[in-house]
Amino acid sequence: MRAIITVVGKDKVGIIYQVTKVLAENQVNVLDISQTVMGEDMFTMAMWVDASKSSTDFQELISLLEELGKKIGVSIRLQREEIFDAMHKI
Amino acid sequence: MGLIGMQEIMETVSMVEKQHLDIRTITMGISLRDCHDPNIKVQCQNIYNKIITTAKNLVKVGSDIEKEMGIPIVNKRISVTPIALLADAKTPEDCLEMARALDRAAAATGVNFIGGFSALVHKGYTKGDTALLASLPQALASTSRVCASVNVASTKAGINMDAVAEMGRIMKKAAELTKNQGSIACAKLVVFANVPEDNPFMAGSFHGIGEPECVINVGVSGPGVVKAALENVRGQDFGSVAETIKKTAFKITRMGQMVAQEASSRLGVPFGIVDLSLAPTPVVGDSVAHILEEMGLEKCGAHGTTAALALLNDAVKKGGVMATSYVGGLSGAFIPVSEDAGMISAVQAGALSLEKLEAMTCVCSVGLDMIVVPGDTPAATLSAIIADEAAIGMINNKTTAVRIIPAIGYKVGDMVEFGGLLGHGPVQAVNPFNNHEFVARGGRIPAPINSLRN
Numbered sequence: 001m002r003a004i005i006t007v008v009g010k011d012k013v014g015i016i017y018q019v020t021k022v023l024a025e026n027q028v029n030v031l032d033i034s035q036t037v038m039g040e041d042m043f044t045m046a047m048w049v050d051a052s053k054s055s056t057d058f059q060e061l062i063s064l065l066e067e068l069g070k071k072i073g074v075s076i077r078l079q080r081e082e083i084f085d086a087m088h089k090i
Numbered sequence: 091m092g093l094i095g096m097q098e099i100m101e102t103v104s105m106v107e108k109q110h111l112d113i114r115t116i117t118m119g120i121s122l123r124d125c126h127d128p129n130i131k132v133q134c135q136n137i138y139n140k141i142i143t144t145a146k147n148l149v150k151v152g153s154d155i156e157k158e159m160g161i162p163i164v165n166k167r168i169s170v171t172p173i174a175l176l177a178d179a180k181t182p183e184d185c186l187e188m189a190r191a192l193d194r195a196a197a198a199t200g201v202n203f204i205g206g207f208s209a210l211v212h213k214g215y216t217k218g219d220t221a222l223l224a225s226l227p228q229a230l231a232s233t234s235r236v237c238a239s240v241n242v243a244s245t246k247a248g249i250n251m252d253a254v255a256e257m258g259r260i261m262k263k264a265a266e267l268t269k270n271q272g273s274i275a276c277a278k279l280v281v282f283a284n285v286p287e288d289n290p291f292m293a294g295s296f297h298g299i300g301e302p303e304c305v306i307n308v309g310v311s312g313p314g315v316v317k318a319a320l321e322n323v324r325g326q327d328f329g330s331v332a333e334t335i336k337k338t339a340f341k342i343t344r345m346g347q348m349v350a351q352e353a354s355s356r357l358g359v360p361f362g363i364v365d366l367s368l369a370p371t372p373v374v375g376d377s378v379a380h381i382l383e384e385m386g387l388e389k390c391g392a393h394g395t396t397a398a399l400a401l402l403n404d405a406v407k408k409g410g411v412m413a414t415s416y417v418g419g420l421s422g423a424f425i426p427v428s429e430d431a432g433m434i435s436a437v438q439a440g441a442l443s444l445e446k447l448e449a450m451t452c453v454c455s456v457g458l459d460m461i462v463v464p465g466d467t468p469a470a471t472l473s474a475i476i477a478d479e480a481a482i483g484m485i486n487n488k489t490t491a492v493r494i495i496p497a498i499g500y501k502v503g504d505m506v507e508f509g510g511l512l513g514h515g516p517v518q519a520v521n522p523f524n525n526h527e528f529v530a531r532g533g534r535i536p537a538p539i540n541s542l543r544n
Contacts (some may be wrong), residue, residue, distance in 0.1 A: 004094075036096075046099045077160050081094075081159075082188075083348065086348035087098070088095075088098040088102070089094070
Protein backbone atom coordinates (compact mmCIF):
# COMPACT_ATOMS: atom_id res chain seq x y z
CA MET A 1 0.00 0.00 0.00
CA ARG A 2 1.36 3.39 -1.01
CA ALA A 3 1.20 6.19 1.47
CA ILE A 4 2.51 9.65 2.16
CA ILE A 5 4.27 10.89 5.26
CA THR A 6 4.33 14.60 6.00
CA VAL A 7 6.50 16.18 8.63
CA VAL A 8 6.12 19.81 9.65
CA GLY A 9 7.78 21.58 12.57
CA LYS A 10 10.75 23.45 13.91
CA ASP A 11 13.95 22.35 12.19
CA LYS A 12 16.54 20.41 14.16
CA VAL A 13 19.28 17.83 13.56
CA GLY A 14 18.20 14.26 12.82
CA ILE A 15 14.50 14.49 11.88
CA ILE A 16 14.91 12.43 8.69
CA TYR A 17 17.12 9.92 10.52
CA GLN A 18 14.51 9.43 13.25
CA VAL A 19 11.65 9.00 10.79
CA THR A 20 13.47 6.63 8.45
CA LYS A 21 14.67 4.61 11.44
CA VAL A 22 11.05 3.84 12.38
CA LEU A 23 10.29 3.03 8.73
CA ALA A 24 13.28 0.67 8.44
CA GLU A 25 12.35 -1.12 11.66
CA ASN A 26 8.91 -1.77 10.21
CA GLN A 27 9.91 -2.76 6.64
CA VAL A 28 8.42 0.34 5.05
CA ASN A 29 10.23 1.25 1.82
CA VAL A 30 10.90 4.91 0.94
CA LEU A 31 10.14 5.76 -2.73
CA ASP A 32 10.91 9.46 -2.78
CA ILE A 33 11.58 12.37 -0.45
CA SER A 34 11.01 16.07 -0.92
CA GLN A 35 12.23 18.32 1.85
CA THR A 36 12.76 22.00 2.44
CA VAL A 37 13.18 24.51 5.25
CA MET A 38 10.74 27.38 4.88
CA GLY A 39 11.32 30.81 6.39
CA GLU A 40 13.74 30.80 9.32
CA ASP A 41 13.52 27.24 10.53
CA MET A 42 10.20 25.62 9.46
CA PHE A 43 11.08 22.07 8.46
CA THR A 44 8.67 20.65 5.84
CA MET A 45 8.97 17.20 4.34
CA ALA A 46 6.83 14.92 2.21
CA MET A 47 7.88 11.29 1.89
CA TRP A 48 6.36 8.76 -0.53
CA VAL A 49 6.48 5.26 0.94
CA ASP A 50 5.38 1.70 0.17
CA ALA A 51 4.00 -0.09 3.20
CA SER A 52 2.85 -3.25 1.42
CA LYS A 53 5.76 -5.37 2.74
CA SER A 54 5.39 -4.14 6.28
CA SER A 55 4.21 -6.68 8.82
CA THR A 56 3.05 -3.86 11.07
CA ASP A 57 -0.62 -2.90 10.84
CA PHE A 58 -1.12 0.42 9.00
CA GLN A 59 -2.97 2.04 11.89
CA GLU A 60 -0.18 0.90 14.22
CA LEU A 61 2.36 2.59 11.92
CA ILE A 62 0.35 5.80 12.06
CA SER A 63 0.45 5.69 15.85
CA LEU A 64 4.21 4.92 15.95
CA LEU A 65 4.97 7.94 13.77
CA GLU A 66 2.60 10.19 15.74
CA GLU A 67 4.37 9.19 18.95
CA LEU A 68 7.76 9.86 17.39
CA GLY A 69 6.51 13.30 16.32
CA LYS A 70 5.46 14.10 19.86
CA LYS A 71 8.85 12.92 21.15
CA ILE A 72 10.92 15.08 18.81
CA GLY A 73 8.51 18.02 18.71
CA VAL A 74 7.25 17.98 15.10
CA SER A 75 3.95 16.98 13.52
CA ILE A 76 4.17 13.67 11.62
CA ARG A 77 1.25 12.29 9.61
CA LEU A 78 1.02 9.06 7.65
CA GLN A 79 -1.90 8.97 5.22
CA ARG A 80 -2.89 6.65 2.40
CA GLU A 81 -1.99 8.08 -0.99
CA GLU A 82 -5.57 7.81 -2.31
CA ILE A 83 -6.70 10.87 -0.42
CA PHE A 84 -4.16 13.08 -2.20
CA ASP A 85 -4.84 11.48 -5.57
CA ALA A 86 -8.57 12.03 -5.14
CA MET A 87 -8.15 15.68 -4.35
CA HIS A 88 -5.51 16.65 -6.89
CA LYS A 89 -5.82 14.32 -9.91
CA ILE A 90 -8.75 14.39 -12.31
CA MET B 91 5.72 7.21 -10.66
CA GLY B 92 2.99 9.77 -11.21
CA LEU B 93 3.57 11.26 -7.81
CA ILE B 94 1.58 14.15 -6.43
CA GLY B 95 3.68 17.27 -5.83
CA MET B 96 4.86 18.55 -2.50
CA GLN B 97 2.72 21.67 -2.81
CA GLU B 98 -0.49 19.68 -3.31
CA ILE B 99 0.33 17.44 -0.40
CA MET B 100 0.94 20.35 1.93
CA GLU B 101 -2.26 22.01 0.68
CA THR B 102 -4.28 18.95 1.69
CA VAL B 103 -2.55 18.66 5.05
CA SER B 104 -3.13 22.29 5.88
CA MET B 105 -6.80 22.10 4.79
CA VAL B 106 -7.28 19.47 7.49
CA GLU B 107 -4.98 20.83 10.17
CA LYS B 108 -5.63 24.56 9.90
CA GLN B 109 -8.92 24.97 8.05
CA HIS B 110 -11.08 22.29 9.66
CA LEU B 111 -11.69 20.31 6.48
CA ASP B 112 -13.67 17.22 7.34
CA ILE B 113 -16.22 14.73 6.19
CA ARG B 114 -19.21 15.89 8.16
CA THR B 115 -21.12 12.64 8.09
CA ILE B 116 -21.25 9.12 6.75
CA THR B 117 -24.91 8.22 6.98
CA MET B 118 -26.19 4.68 6.44
CA GLY B 119 -29.75 4.58 5.14
CA ILE B 120 -31.62 1.45 6.22
CA SER B 121 -35.04 0.33 5.05
CA LEU B 122 -37.33 -0.84 7.87
CA ARG B 123 -40.16 -1.83 5.56
CA ASP B 124 -39.74 -5.53 6.40
CA CYS B 125 -40.11 -4.89 10.15
CA HIS B 126 -43.93 -4.77 10.32
CA ASP B 127 -45.71 -6.93 12.89
CA PRO B 128 -49.21 -6.74 14.36
CA ASN B 129 -47.64 -6.88 17.80
CA ILE B 130 -45.78 -3.64 18.62
CA LYS B 131 -43.27 -5.40 20.89
CA VAL B 132 -42.27 -7.73 18.06
CA GLN B 133 -42.18 -4.83 15.58
CA CYS B 134 -39.85 -2.84 17.86
CA GLN B 135 -37.63 -5.89 18.28
CA ASN B 136 -37.55 -6.28 14.48
CA ILE B 137 -36.57 -2.63 14.08
CA TYR B 138 -33.85 -2.85 16.71
CA ASN B 139 -32.43 -6.09 15.32
CA LYS B 140 -32.41 -4.87 11.73
CA ILE B 141 -30.55 -1.68 12.63
CA ILE B 142 -27.92 -3.21 14.86
CA THR B 143 -27.25 -6.03 12.38
CA THR B 144 -27.05 -3.81 9.30
CA ALA B 145 -25.03 -1.02 10.92
CA LYS B 146 -22.84 -3.11 13.20
CA ASN B 147 -19.61 -2.14 11.40
CA LEU B 148 -20.55 1.45 10.51
CA VAL B 149 -18.74 3.26 13.31
CA LYS B 150 -15.68 0.98 13.14
CA VAL B 151 -15.31 1.34 9.36
CA GLY B 152 -15.81 5.10 9.62
CA SER B 153 -13.11 5.36 12.28
CA ASP B 154 -10.71 3.15 10.29
CA ILE B 155 -11.06 5.30 7.17
CA GLU B 156 -10.67 8.44 9.24
CA LYS B 157 -7.38 7.19 10.65
CA GLU B 158 -5.89 5.72 7.47
CA MET B 159 -6.77 8.67 5.24
CA GLY B 160 -6.02 11.25 7.90
CA ILE B 161 -9.35 13.01 7.27
CA PRO B 162 -11.67 13.57 10.22
CA ILE B 163 -15.09 11.97 9.79
CA VAL B 164 -17.06 13.90 12.36
CA ASN B 165 -20.27 11.89 12.46
CA LYS B 166 -21.40 8.38 11.68
CA ARG B 167 -25.17 8.27 11.53
CA ILE B 168 -28.17 6.21 10.52
CA SER B 169 -31.35 7.13 8.71
CA VAL B 170 -34.38 4.87 8.45
CA THR B 171 -37.67 4.54 6.59
CA PRO B 172 -40.12 7.25 7.75
CA ILE B 173 -41.60 5.67 10.86
CA ALA B 174 -45.12 6.84 9.94
CA LEU B 175 -45.04 4.11 7.27
CA LEU B 176 -44.75 1.54 10.06
CA ALA B 177 -47.47 3.19 12.13
CA ASP B 178 -50.62 2.88 10.04
CA ALA B 179 -52.05 0.19 12.27
CA LYS B 180 -50.50 1.55 15.44
CA THR B 181 -51.33 3.98 18.26
CA PRO B 182 -49.37 7.06 19.40
CA GLU B 183 -48.12 4.97 22.36
CA ASP B 184 -46.84 2.39 19.88
CA CYS B 185 -45.00 5.18 18.03
CA LEU B 186 -43.33 6.17 21.30
CA GLU B 187 -42.19 2.56 21.69
CA MET B 188 -40.68 2.71 18.20
CA ALA B 189 -38.88 5.97 19.00
CA ARG B 190 -37.35 4.34 22.05
CA ALA B 191 -36.33 1.29 20.02
CA LEU B 192 -34.57 3.62 17.55
CA ASP B 193 -32.83 5.38 20.43
CA ARG B 194 -31.58 2.07 21.85
CA ALA B 195 -30.41 0.90 18.42
CA ALA B 196 -28.52 4.16 17.88
CA ALA B 197 -26.79 3.78 21.24
CA ALA B 198 -25.94 0.13 20.54
CA THR B 199 -24.34 0.93 17.18
CA GLY B 200 -22.50 3.97 18.58
CA VAL B 201 -24.00 6.63 16.30
CA ASN B 202 -24.86 10.01 17.79
CA PHE B 203 -28.08 10.57 15.85
CA ILE B 204 -30.64 8.43 14.03
CA GLY B 205 -33.04 10.14 11.65
CA GLY B 206 -36.37 9.01 10.29
CA PHE B 207 -38.97 9.53 12.98
CA SER B 208 -40.73 11.18 10.11
CA ALA B 209 -43.95 11.67 8.19
CA LEU B 210 -44.72 13.10 4.75
CA VAL B 211 -48.02 14.91 5.00
CA HIS B 212 -47.88 17.57 2.28
CA LYS B 213 -51.29 16.52 1.01
CA GLY B 214 -52.85 15.01 4.11
CA TYR B 215 -52.61 12.49 6.92
CA THR B 216 -52.85 8.72 6.93
CA LYS B 217 -53.61 6.94 10.20
CA GLY B 218 -49.89 6.39 10.65
CA ASP B 219 -49.08 10.06 10.15
CA THR B 220 -51.71 11.03 12.73
CA ALA B 221 -50.35 8.57 15.28
CA LEU B 222 -46.74 9.65 14.71
CA LEU B 223 -47.50 13.37 15.00
CA ALA B 224 -49.49 12.77 18.19
CA SER B 225 -46.45 11.07 19.71
CA LEU B 226 -43.85 13.57 18.43
CA PRO B 227 -43.37 15.92 21.42
CA GLN B 228 -43.07 13.04 23.87
CA ALA B 229 -40.88 11.00 21.49
CA LEU B 230 -38.39 13.85 21.12
CA ALA B 231 -38.43 14.65 24.82
CA SER B 232 -37.90 11.08 25.97
CA THR B 233 -35.09 10.11 23.58
CA SER B 234 -31.68 11.66 23.04
CA ARG B 235 -30.56 10.44 19.61
CA VAL B 236 -33.79 10.29 17.61
CA CYS B 237 -34.35 13.02 15.00
CA ALA B 238 -37.72 13.79 13.49
CA SER B 239 -38.88 15.51 10.34
CA VAL B 240 -42.24 16.31 8.78
CA ASN B 241 -42.77 17.36 5.16
CA VAL B 242 -45.70 19.78 5.03
CA ALA B 243 -45.44 21.17 1.51
CA SER B 244 -44.22 20.48 -2.00
CA THR B 245 -44.20 22.30 -5.30
CA LYS B 246 -46.56 19.67 -6.75
CA ALA B 247 -48.97 19.44 -3.82
CA GLY B 248 -49.01 22.90 -2.28
CA ILE B 249 -48.90 23.58 1.45
CA ASN B 250 -50.90 21.54 3.94
CA MET B 251 -51.90 24.36 6.28
CA ASP B 252 -53.56 21.97 8.75
CA ALA B 253 -50.17 20.31 9.19
CA VAL B 254 -48.45 23.70 9.39
CA ALA B 255 -50.83 24.71 12.20
CA GLU B 256 -50.25 21.45 14.01
CA MET B 257 -46.44 21.70 13.73
CA GLY B 258 -46.52 25.04 15.55
CA ARG B 259 -48.40 23.39 18.41
CA ILE B 260 -46.08 20.37 18.38
CA MET B 261 -43.01 22.59 18.60
CA LYS B 262 -44.45 24.43 21.59
CA LYS B 263 -45.26 21.16 23.34
CA ALA B 264 -41.82 19.68 22.62
CA ALA B 265 -40.20 22.89 23.87
CA GLU B 266 -42.26 22.79 27.06
CA LEU B 267 -41.36 19.16 27.75
CA THR B 268 -37.62 19.92 27.53
CA LYS B 269 -37.64 23.41 29.06
CA ASN B 270 -34.94 22.39 31.55
CA GLN B 271 -32.52 21.71 28.69
CA GLY B 272 -33.12 24.87 26.65
CA SER B 273 -36.07 23.23 24.85
CA ILE B 274 -33.58 21.03 23.01
CA ALA B 275 -36.30 18.71 21.64
CA CYS B 276 -36.99 21.33 18.95
CA ALA B 277 -33.37 21.12 17.77
CA LYS B 278 -34.15 17.54 16.70
CA LEU B 279 -37.24 18.42 14.66
CA VAL B 280 -37.26 19.78 11.09
CA VAL B 281 -40.35 20.90 9.16
CA PHE B 282 -39.76 20.64 5.40
CA ALA B 283 -41.06 21.70 2.04
CA ASN B 284 -39.85 19.56 -0.90
CA VAL B 285 -37.89 17.25 1.41
CA PRO B 286 -35.09 15.22 -0.26
CA GLU B 287 -35.20 11.47 0.36
CA ASP B 288 -31.44 10.91 0.50
CA ASN B 289 -30.21 13.71 2.74
CA PRO B 290 -27.38 12.49 5.02
CA PHE B 291 -27.54 15.52 7.33
CA MET B 292 -29.42 15.55 10.62
CA ALA B 293 -31.90 16.40 11.91
CA GLY B 294 -33.81 16.09 8.63
CA SER B 295 -32.36 12.81 7.40
CA PHE B 296 -34.55 9.82 6.55
CA HIS B 297 -34.35 6.85 4.19
CA GLY B 298 -36.88 7.66 1.48
CA ILE B 299 -39.28 5.25 -0.17
CA GLY B 300 -37.41 5.31 -3.50
CA GLU B 301 -34.17 4.24 -1.82
CA PRO B 302 -32.65 0.73 -1.88
CA GLU B 303 -32.56 -1.70 1.04
CA CYS B 304 -29.43 -0.07 2.42
CA VAL B 305 -27.23 2.76 1.18
CA ILE B 306 -24.25 4.93 2.13
CA ASN B 307 -24.61 8.70 1.73
CA VAL B 308 -21.86 11.15 2.58
CA GLY B 309 -22.00 14.81 3.52
CA VAL B 310 -18.85 16.87 3.05
CA SER B 311 -18.01 20.16 4.65
CA GLY B 312 -15.30 22.78 4.75
CA PRO B 313 -16.38 26.43 5.12
CA GLY B 314 -12.93 27.15 6.59
CA VAL B 315 -11.21 25.93 3.41
CA VAL B 316 -13.35 28.18 1.20
CA LYS B 317 -12.74 31.15 3.51
CA ALA B 318 -8.97 30.56 3.41
CA ALA B 319 -9.00 30.27 -0.40
CA LEU B 320 -10.93 33.53 -0.72
CA GLU B 321 -8.35 35.33 1.42
CA ASN B 322 -5.99 34.90 -1.54
CA VAL B 323 -8.25 36.82 -3.96
CA ARG B 324 -9.06 39.88 -1.85
CA GLY B 325 -10.04 42.89 -3.94
CA GLN B 326 -10.52 40.85 -7.13
CA ASP B 327 -13.82 40.78 -9.01
CA PHE B 328 -16.68 38.31 -8.52
CA GLY B 329 -15.53 36.18 -11.44
CA SER B 330 -12.40 35.34 -9.46
CA VAL B 331 -14.44 34.76 -6.31
CA ALA B 332 -16.71 32.27 -8.11
CA GLU B 333 -13.75 30.49 -9.75
CA THR B 334 -11.94 30.17 -6.43
CA ILE B 335 -14.98 28.73 -4.69
CA LYS B 336 -15.59 26.27 -7.55
CA LYS B 337 -12.03 24.94 -7.45
CA THR B 338 -12.12 24.58 -3.69
CA ALA B 339 -15.52 22.89 -3.74
CA PHE B 340 -14.18 20.47 -6.35
CA LYS B 341 -11.31 19.39 -4.10
CA ILE B 342 -13.49 19.04 -1.03
CA THR B 343 -16.05 16.98 -2.91
CA ARG B 344 -13.45 14.69 -4.51
CA MET B 345 -12.38 13.78 -1.03
CA GLY B 346 -16.00 13.12 -0.07
CA GLN B 347 -16.49 10.92 -3.12
CA MET B 348 -13.38 8.91 -2.31
CA VAL B 349 -14.40 8.38 1.31
CA ALA B 350 -17.95 7.46 0.25
CA GLN B 351 -16.67 4.81 -2.18
CA GLU B 352 -14.22 3.43 0.37
CA ALA B 353 -16.94 3.21 3.04
CA SER B 354 -19.36 1.66 0.58
CA SER B 355 -16.88 -1.02 -0.48
CA ARG B 356 -15.72 -1.86 3.06
CA LEU B 357 -19.31 -2.11 4.33
CA GLY B 358 -20.57 -3.97 1.28
CA VAL B 359 -23.37 -1.43 0.90
CA PRO B 360 -24.11 0.54 -2.30
CA PHE B 361 -22.96 4.15 -2.55
CA GLY B 362 -25.87 6.57 -2.84
CA ILE B 363 -24.89 10.22 -3.10
CA VAL B 364 -22.49 12.87 -1.95
CA ASP B 365 -24.21 15.88 -0.45
CA LEU B 366 -22.23 18.93 -1.60
CA SER B 367 -22.66 21.05 1.42
CA LEU B 368 -20.83 23.70 3.35
CA ALA B 369 -21.90 22.87 6.88
CA PRO B 370 -20.48 25.11 9.58
CA THR B 371 -19.66 24.20 13.18
CA PRO B 372 -19.43 26.53 16.16
CA VAL B 373 -15.61 26.25 16.04
CA VAL B 374 -13.84 29.47 15.01
CA GLY B 375 -12.67 29.18 11.40
CA ASP B 376 -15.51 26.87 10.35
CA SER B 377 -18.15 29.47 9.55
CA VAL B 378 -20.28 30.16 6.45
CA ALA B 379 -20.97 33.69 7.72
CA HIS B 380 -17.24 34.43 7.62
CA ILE B 381 -17.09 33.42 3.94
CA LEU B 382 -19.80 35.97 3.16
CA GLU B 383 -17.94 38.59 5.18
CA GLU B 384 -14.71 37.73 3.33
CA MET B 385 -16.47 38.87 0.14
CA GLY B 386 -16.49 42.39 1.57
CA LEU B 387 -19.36 42.65 4.04
CA GLU B 388 -18.73 44.10 7.48
CA LYS B 389 -21.13 41.65 9.07
CA CYS B 390 -23.25 38.79 7.78
CA GLY B 391 -26.75 40.21 7.40
CA ALA B 392 -25.63 43.53 5.90
CA HIS B 393 -27.26 44.43 2.58
CA GLY B 394 -25.44 42.37 -0.05
CA THR B 395 -25.53 39.19 2.06
CA THR B 396 -28.21 37.52 -0.06
CA ALA B 397 -26.22 38.15 -3.26
CA ALA B 398 -23.03 36.87 -1.64
CA LEU B 399 -24.81 33.72 -0.48
CA ALA B 400 -26.37 33.16 -3.92
CA LEU B 401 -22.93 33.24 -5.51
CA LEU B 402 -21.46 30.96 -2.85
CA ASN B 403 -24.26 28.41 -3.09
CA ASP B 404 -24.14 28.25 -6.87
CA ALA B 405 -20.35 28.04 -7.08
CA VAL B 406 -20.24 25.22 -4.51
CA LYS B 407 -22.66 23.21 -6.67
CA LYS B 408 -20.83 23.94 -9.90
CA GLY B 409 -17.49 22.89 -8.43
CA GLY B 410 -18.87 19.87 -6.62
CA VAL B 411 -20.96 18.42 -9.39
CA MET B 412 -17.99 17.42 -11.52
CA ALA B 413 -16.19 15.92 -8.55
CA THR B 414 -18.70 13.22 -7.77
CA SER B 415 -20.70 10.80 -9.86
CA TYR B 416 -23.92 11.21 -7.86
CA VAL B 417 -25.08 14.34 -6.11
CA GLY B 418 -28.05 14.50 -3.80
CA GLY B 419 -29.38 15.50 -0.42
CA LEU B 420 -29.48 19.16 0.44
CA SER B 421 -26.35 20.23 -1.49
CA GLY B 422 -25.54 23.88 -0.87
CA ALA B 423 -24.50 26.23 1.89
CA PHE B 424 -26.10 25.80 5.31
CA ILE B 425 -26.89 28.82 7.44
CA PRO B 426 -27.73 27.46 10.90
CA VAL B 427 -27.39 30.28 13.41
CA SER B 428 -26.43 28.43 16.59
CA GLU B 429 -23.89 26.23 14.77
CA ASP B 430 -21.94 29.05 13.15
CA ALA B 431 -19.67 31.41 15.13
CA GLY B 432 -20.03 34.16 12.50
CA MET B 433 -23.84 33.95 12.44
CA ILE B 434 -24.01 34.09 16.24
CA SER B 435 -21.79 37.15 16.30
CA ALA B 436 -23.82 38.80 13.52
CA VAL B 437 -27.06 38.30 15.47
CA GLN B 438 -25.46 39.67 18.63
CA ALA B 439 -24.22 42.72 16.73
CA GLY B 440 -27.77 43.40 15.51
CA ALA B 441 -26.75 42.77 11.88
CA LEU B 442 -28.73 39.60 11.22
CA SER B 443 -32.49 39.45 11.75
CA LEU B 444 -34.97 36.65 11.27
CA GLU B 445 -36.33 38.49 8.22
CA LYS B 446 -32.87 38.65 6.61
CA LEU B 447 -32.34 34.96 7.32
CA GLU B 448 -35.64 34.25 5.58
CA ALA B 449 -34.45 36.18 2.53
CA MET B 450 -31.19 34.24 2.55
CA THR B 451 -33.07 30.94 2.47
CA CYS B 452 -34.40 31.89 -0.97
CA VAL B 453 -30.94 31.38 -2.45
CA CYS B 454 -29.28 28.63 -0.41
CA SER B 455 -29.99 25.08 0.64
CA VAL B 456 -32.38 24.35 3.48
CA GLY B 457 -33.88 27.23 5.41
CA LEU B 458 -34.39 28.77 8.83
CA ASP B 459 -32.07 26.54 10.80
CA MET B 460 -31.21 26.41 14.49
CA ILE B 461 -32.80 29.73 15.26
CA VAL B 462 -33.78 30.41 18.85
CA VAL B 463 -36.85 32.57 19.51
CA PRO B 464 -38.47 33.64 22.80
CA GLY B 465 -40.28 30.87 24.69
CA ASP B 466 -43.51 32.87 24.78
CA THR B 467 -43.75 32.98 20.96
CA PRO B 468 -47.32 31.79 20.19
CA ALA B 469 -47.78 28.48 18.34
CA ALA B 470 -49.61 30.40 15.58
CA THR B 471 -46.53 32.57 15.00
CA LEU B 472 -44.31 29.49 14.71
CA SER B 473 -46.81 28.07 12.21
CA ALA B 474 -46.82 31.30 10.23
CA ILE B 475 -43.01 31.25 10.08
CA ILE B 476 -43.24 27.67 8.75
CA ALA B 477 -45.87 28.75 6.20
CA ASP B 478 -43.65 31.57 4.89
CA GLU B 479 -40.67 29.28 4.56
CA ALA B 480 -42.73 26.52 2.91
CA ALA B 481 -44.06 29.09 0.43
CA ILE B 482 -40.50 30.01 -0.58
CA GLY B 483 -39.72 26.34 -1.18
CA MET B 484 -42.98 25.63 -3.00
CA ILE B 485 -42.75 28.59 -5.38
CA ASN B 486 -39.03 28.24 -6.11
CA ASN B 487 -38.94 24.47 -6.61
CA LYS B 488 -36.43 24.04 -3.83
CA THR B 489 -36.08 22.43 -0.46
CA THR B 490 -36.74 24.69 2.50
CA ALA B 491 -36.99 23.81 6.14
CA VAL B 492 -37.63 25.25 9.56
CA ARG B 493 -35.75 24.18 12.67
CA ILE B 494 -36.63 26.81 15.20
CA ILE B 495 -36.46 26.59 18.97
CA PRO B 496 -38.95 28.51 21.14
CA ALA B 497 -36.76 28.35 24.26
CA ILE B 498 -39.10 28.34 27.24
CA GLY B 499 -38.08 30.85 29.89
CA TYR B 500 -35.72 32.78 27.61
CA LYS B 501 -36.19 36.25 26.14
CA VAL B 502 -34.59 38.22 23.30
CA GLY B 503 -30.86 38.68 23.83
CA ASP B 504 -30.41 35.63 26.11
CA MET B 505 -28.03 32.87 25.06
CA VAL B 506 -29.20 29.23 25.00
CA GLU B 507 -26.59 26.48 25.23
CA PHE B 508 -27.28 23.19 23.37
CA GLY B 509 -23.79 21.69 23.46
CA GLY B 510 -21.67 19.89 20.89
CA LEU B 511 -22.35 20.42 17.19
CA LEU B 512 -25.71 22.06 18.00
CA GLY B 513 -23.78 24.97 19.50
CA HIS B 514 -25.37 27.87 21.33
CA GLY B 515 -27.91 30.34 20.04
CA PRO B 516 -28.82 33.93 20.87
CA VAL B 517 -32.58 34.41 21.26
CA GLN B 518 -33.87 36.43 18.29
CA ALA B 519 -36.88 38.70 18.05
CA VAL B 520 -39.94 37.60 16.07
CA ASN B 521 -42.44 39.96 14.49
CA PRO B 522 -44.96 40.54 17.34
CA PHE B 523 -48.09 41.06 15.22
CA ASN B 524 -50.87 38.54 15.39
CA ASN B 525 -51.45 35.83 12.74
CA HIS B 526 -53.84 33.62 14.67
CA GLU B 527 -56.75 33.90 12.24
CA PHE B 528 -54.50 33.27 9.27
CA VAL B 529 -53.22 30.01 10.72
CA ALA B 530 -56.66 28.97 12.01
CA ARG B 531 -58.10 28.88 8.47
CA GLY B 532 -56.55 25.47 7.78
CA GLY B 533 -57.00 23.58 4.53
CA ARG B 534 -54.41 23.61 1.78
CA ILE B 535 -52.66 26.34 -0.17
CA PRO B 536 -52.97 25.05 -3.76
CA ALA B 537 -49.92 24.02 -5.77
CA PRO B 538 -48.48 26.91 -7.78
CA ILE B 539 -48.43 27.33 -11.52
CA ASN B 540 -45.03 26.62 -13.02
CA SER B 541 -45.17 28.79 -16.09
CA LEU B 542 -45.74 32.57 -16.41
CA ARG B 543 -42.85 32.96 -13.98
CA ASN B 544 -42.37 36.42 -12.55
